Amino acid sequence: MKSVIVNNVQKSFKGNKSFVQALEEISFDVEQGELFGLIGSDGSGKTTLFRILTTLMIPDSGTASVDGFDIVKDFKAIRNRVGYMPGRFSLYQDLTVEENLSFFATLFNTTIEENYDLVKDIYKQIEKFKHRRASALSGGMKQKLALCCALIHKPSVLFLDEPTTGVDAVSRQEFWELLRQLQNQNITILVTTPYMDEASLCDRVALIQQGILLDIGTPKGIMNKLGKPLWAARASNMYMLMKELKSMKEVFSCYPFGNEHHLIFHNDGQSIEEIETALKKKGIVDVLLKRTEPTIEDLFMKLMNKEKL
Amino acid sequence: MNVITVQSLTKQFGSFTAVDNISFDVKKGEIFGFLGANGAGKTTVMRMLCGLSFPTRGEVTVAGFDLFTEAEKIKKTIGYMSQKFSLYEDLTVKENIRFYGGIYGLTDIQIKSKTDFMLQDLSINDKADTLVKSLPLGWRQKLSFSVAMVHEPQIVFLDEPTSGVDPVTRREFFSMIYEAAHTGTTVFLTTHYMDEAEYCHRVSIMVDGRIDALGTPTVLKEQFSVSDMEGVFLKLARGAKRGDD
Numbered sequence: 001m002k003s004v005i006v007n008n009v010q011k012s013f014k015g016n017k018s019f020v021q022a023l024e025e026i027s028f029d030v031e032q033g034e035l036f037g038l039i040g041s042d043g044s045g046k047t048t049l050f051r052i053l054t055t056l057m058i059p060d061s062g063t064a065s066v067d068g069f070d071i072v073k074d075f076k077a078i079r080n081r082v083g084y085m086p087g088r089f090s091l092y093q094d095l096t097v098e099e100n101l102s103f104f105a106t107l108f109n110t111t112i113e114e115n116y117d118l119v120k121d122i123y124k125q126i127e128k129f130k131h132r133r134a135s136a137l138s139g140g141m142k143q144k145l146a147l148c149c150a151l152i153h154k155p156s157v158l159f160l161d162e163p164t165t166g167v168d169a170v171s172r173q174e175f176w177e178l179l180r181q182l183q184n185q186n187i188t189i190l191v192t193t194p195y196m197d198e199a200s201l202c203d204r205v206a207l208i209q210q211g212i213l214l215d216i217g218t219p220k221g222i223m224n225k226l227g228k229p230l231w232a233a234r235a236s237n238m239y240m241l242m243k244e245l246k247s248m249k250e251v252f253s254c255y256p257f258g259n260e261h262h263l264i265f266h267n268d269g270q271s272i273e274e275i276e277t278a279l280k281k282k283g284i285v286d287v288l289l290k291r292t293e294p295t296i297e298d299l300f301m302k303l304m305n306k307e308k309l
Numbered sequence: 310m311n312v313i314t315v316q317s318l319t320k321q322f323g324s325f326t327a328v329d330n331i332s333f334d335v336k337k338g339e340i341f342g343f344l345g346a347n348g349a350g351k352t353t354v355m356r357m358l359c360g361l362s363f364p365t366r367g368e369v370t371v372a373g374f375d376l377f378t379e380a381e382k383i384k385k386t387i388g389y390m391s392q393k394f395s396l397y398e399d400l401t402v403k404e405n406i407r408f409y410g411g412i413y414g415l416t417d418i419q420i421k422s423k424t425d426f427m428l429q430d431l432s433i434n435d436k437a438d439t440l441v442k443s444l445p446l447g448w449r450q451k452l453s454f455s456v457a458m459v460h461e462p463q464i465v466f467l468d469e470p471t472s473g474v475d476p477v478t479r480r481e482f483f484s485m486i487y488e489a490a491h492t493g494t495t496v497f498l499t500t501h502y503m504d505e506a507e508y509c510h511r512v513s514i515m516v517d518g519r520i521d522a523l524g525t526p527t528v529l530k531e532q533f534s535v536s537d538m539e540g541v542f543l544k545l546a547r548g549a550k551r552g553d554d
Contacts, residue, residue, distance in 0.1 A: 018443055040475075041446070041447075041473060041474055041475030041476075041478075042446045042473040042474065042475075043445065043446050044475075138347070138348060139347050139348070140347065165472070165473060166347075166469070166472060166501065167347065167501070168345075168346040168347045168501060168542075168546060169346075169501065169503055169539055169542050169543060169546065170346055170542075170543060170546045170547055170549070171346075171347065173543070194472075194473045194474075194475075195502075196476060209475065238508075239487050239491060242484075242487075255477075255480045256480055256483060256508060257504065258503075258504040258507040258537060258538075259507040259526060259527075259537070259538075297476050300475075300476055301476050301477050301480075304475065304476070304477050305477070
């Protein structure tokens with residue numbers, strides 16, 4: 001069963017002198033129980049799309065449904081069924097941990113006890129601070145409390161807007177482990193992130209840039225779409241290596257990637273000796289070139305270049 | 310030559326020791342990655358190095374100036390940029406350059422030539438009179454960096470400069486950093502992107518107010534027997550007792 005259906009949804013914002021096309025005719029589906037990632041940088045339209053699907057905003061054109069309900073006609077039904085964790089921490093700073101959770105439970109005509117099972121695993125981690133005001137919590141704990149509050153009414157679809165932005169690598173890893181556990185409860189999860197490496201943790205991902213869906217599929221399927229062999233290069237002077245590689249006519253694209261430079265040649269069968277010899281002539285004698293597997297970030301950049309921003 | 314020297318630096322807030330007896334140096338022209346989990350004390354150290362707050366104990370010099378006695382001189386010789394704040398959104402590109410140039414005491418002639426150079430360098434000549442708020446995020450970040458460098462500082466502090474920025478811009482941004490370091494500017498930077506830690510000449514990792522690791526990415530990876538900086542970070546930060554804020 002489809003949990004979310006988006007059909008040609010379009011949205012623009014008009015200001016006094018400005019016009020922003022936030023979403024261009026976007027269409028995709030999310031299956032029930034899927035962990036679906038929306039990957040894109042700031043300003044790509046992720047949040048606008050979430051606001052539309054959680055019925056906080058109406059699209060200019062197109063239709064969408066969540067859990068079988070129309071986002072315009074049946075907005076009240078949807079609001080009872082979705083959990084939404086906005087990008088900015090939006091709980092009540094002057095209420096305690098427990099008060100926040102009980103407040104959100106009451107809004108949805110339920111109690112903490114009734115759905116405790118669902119939040120138990122996460123809540124246990126912050127329970128010892130239950131009498132502490134939300135304003136005095138650390139970032140990682142605020143994030144866990146927000147997730148509990150978004151879950152307490154047992155939603156069938158969960159929208160998480162950049163839950164890991166600005167969070168350190170350890171907390172990020174823990175948060176994804178929590179999402180995996182939630183998935184076992186048969187909740188559909190839509191999550192946005194600017195971190196490309198998190199894409200591989202989703203069942204399927206959509207890559208979005210400036211309101212355009214660049215691609216959609218399983219992380220593996222997307223990575224295979226690069227279509228050209230990808231090479232990794234190293235040398236002791238990475239800066240000079242980059243300069244030289246970029247100036248070579250054989251090189252289609254070259255960019256830093258962690259401790260290597262990733263490069264794609266115009267010609268798939270490019271002779272590597274030729275490149276090494278050319279580099280040696282320029283004084284780079286210790287270059288190391290090897291084939292490497294593409295990541296989501298490699299594909300994202302290829303697609304971005306095609307769209308020519 | 311060292312442009313930042315830190316010796317036995319400690320900062321306490323009441324009974325809480327935010328920074329616990331740390332020592333390190335940063336060399337001229339170095340790209341120095343200053344990493345740590347949320348709440349490890351990075352921001353507290355950065356604020357002190359920028360002359361915005363004083364240590365409880367310890368000795369610090371920045372660009373040859375003593376933090377206790379010459380904080381105002383430090384402020385003039387450094388540049389600063391963060392993701393959260395750097396440019397005025399309701400001023401145009403040109404106005405922002407003029408504003409920061411003025412703050413740093415550049416003459417009108419210097420500001421004029423800097424403005425021309427920056428517009429050319431970033432290829433945004435046609436955007437000179439555009440409000441910063443209507444520029445795409447990527448351009449804004451590159452402009453902020455150039456503005457932080459407008460007075461040709463010896464050291465530039467970058468606090469999560471690429472947070473939320475797309476992968477192409479993130480790389481263009483790092484080319485600018487490389488370029489700056491190549492011409493002798495020292496770059497002191499924090500980031501949550503572990504691949505960016507790989508681009509740094511040296512990296513330090515703070516855990517609970519201490520510096521638990523310091524070295525080149527290659528050395529650190531060997532030391533912790535992992536293949537990337539993310540591995541180093543996870544090994545160290547997993548042991549952290551302190552949460553953020």
